[in-house]
Amino acid sequence: MYEIARRHLGKVVAGAAMAVTGTAVAVAVGLPGVSAGEAPPRPVGGTAVDGAAAGSEGTEGTDGAGAAGSGTGARAGGPPAPASVAPVAAEGEKGVGSDPLTDDELARAERLALAGPGAAAQQNVDGGRGPQHLGTGLADPLPGDGTRRADVRFYDYGRDELITRTVNLDTGKVEKSGAQRGVQPSAHPEELREALELILASPLGKGVKEDYKDATGKELTATTQLWFNGDVYRTYREANVPEQLTRCGEHRCVRLVTKVLNGAWIDTRNLIVDLSARTVTRVG
Numbered sequence: 015m016y017e018i019a020r021r022h023l024g025k026v027v028a029g030a031a032m033a034v035t036g037t038a039v040a041v042a043v044g045l046p047g048v049s050a051g052e053a054p055p056r057p058v059g060g061t062a063v064d065g066a067a068a069g070s071e072g073t074e075g076t077d078g079a080g081a082a083g084s085g086t087g088a089r090a091g092g093p094p095a096p097a098s099v100a101p102v103a104a105e106g107e108k109g110v111g112s113d114p115l116t117d118d119e120l121a122r123a124e125r126l127a128l129a130g131p132g133a134a135a136q137q138n139v140d141g142g143r144g145p146q147h148l149g150t151g152l153a154d155p156l157p158g159d160g161t162r163r164a165d166v167r168f169y170d171y172g173r174d175e176l177i178t179r180t181v182n183l184d185t186g187k188v189e190k191s192g193a194q195r196g197v198q199p200s201a202h203p204e205e206l207r208e209a210l211e212l213i214l215a216s217p218l219g220k221g222v223k224e225d226y227k228d229a230t231g232k233e234l235t236a237t238t239q240l241w242f243n244g245d246v247y248r249t250y251r252e253a254n255v256p257e258q259l260t261r262c263g264e265h266r267c268v269r270l271v272t273k274v275l276n277g278a279w280i281d282t283r284n285l286i287v288d289l290s291a292r293t294v295t296r297v298g
Contacts, residue, residue: 108162108183112152115164119183120150123164126186127179137172139208139289145170145177148202153180163189167199174265174290198246201268206244209268209287210237216294218285222272229278240280244270247286258288258295265290 107118115123124147138146145168153163161184168177176197180190201209213219214237226234234240247267249255259267266289273279284298 109152111160112155115150115152115162119162119164122186123150123166123181123183126181127166127168127188130179130188130191135172136168136170136177139169139171139202139205141171146202146205148176148199169266171266171290196264198248198263198266201245201266205266205289206242206268206270207237209244209270209289210240210242210272212287212289212292213270213282213285213294218294218296222280222282222285225280226274229274229280239275240272241275242270242272244268252297254297256295256297258293259286259297261291262286262288 105116107116109116109119128144133144136143136145138144148167148169150164150166153165155161155163161182164181164183166179166181168179169175170177170193173193173195175193175195176199177191177193179188179192181187182189213222214234223234226232226239232239245268247259247262247269249259249262255262268287268289270282270285270287271279272282284296286295286297287293288295
């Protein structure tokens with residue numbers, strides 16, 4: 015008799031677990047806007063399932079009107095209606111006040127900042143003509159002046175100088191321009207891509223290519239086969255700096271993290287690229 019009762023209880027518990035699992039799957043499938051290919055899974059999905067389970071329990075009690083009402087609505091109304099996506103508001107050519115710079119303002123500010131006669135003599139990260147664009151942001155307003163201005167930052171690899179120009183977006187004039195050495199703002203994606211190109215072209219890139227082949231079975235021939243990110247290498251954060259990297263800070267140096275697209279990480283943190291000297295050095 016004990017064995018029969020134990021088996022029956024086991025079936026009941028298993029059946030309840032299957033019911034809960036089935037409910038969770040149904041809720042997850044019914045969520046609007048969730049794609050099967052999304053990665054990583056959204057934490058909010060789990061919250062929604064948990065909330066649905068809590069609501070179901072609330073319908074069995076006599077109090078908790080909000081939970082009971084939602085449970086009744088789910089039974090009477092069936093699955094929720096598909097979600098609708100509101101169209102993005104049209105962006106004007108000009109922003110107002112402290113609004114972020116519009117796409118038109120960003121492009122115009124960069125064009126105006128490069129209009130000076132000396133720009134052609136400067137160099138970008140791959141040695142081409144013109145300085146390397148690093149970023150553009152809304153300048154702080156002057157007291158009592160509502161004019162919108164943009165601070166445009168470039169890096170001249172020919173002289174290892176950070177160039178900042180303030181553009182008046184109403185008049186189209188460059189109101190202020192300055193150059194600094196030894197100042198290293200965060201790296202631009204184009205600089206990180208060039209750093210990865212230099213790694214793959216150097217003898218130290220052999221290990222990166224071997225790791226890629228071990229992970230995928232394919233040859234690594236282009237930067238587009240990797241996801242990568244990184245930032246400026248700052249010597250004051252390091253315990254031991256190789257002699258080849260002692261000019262980093264004066265030179266523009268970066269460190270990368272890389273991984274196979276949708277795959278394994280490839281450790282490149284010990285490879286430091288001096289973009290000014292166009293060299294790759296191993297640390298550690």
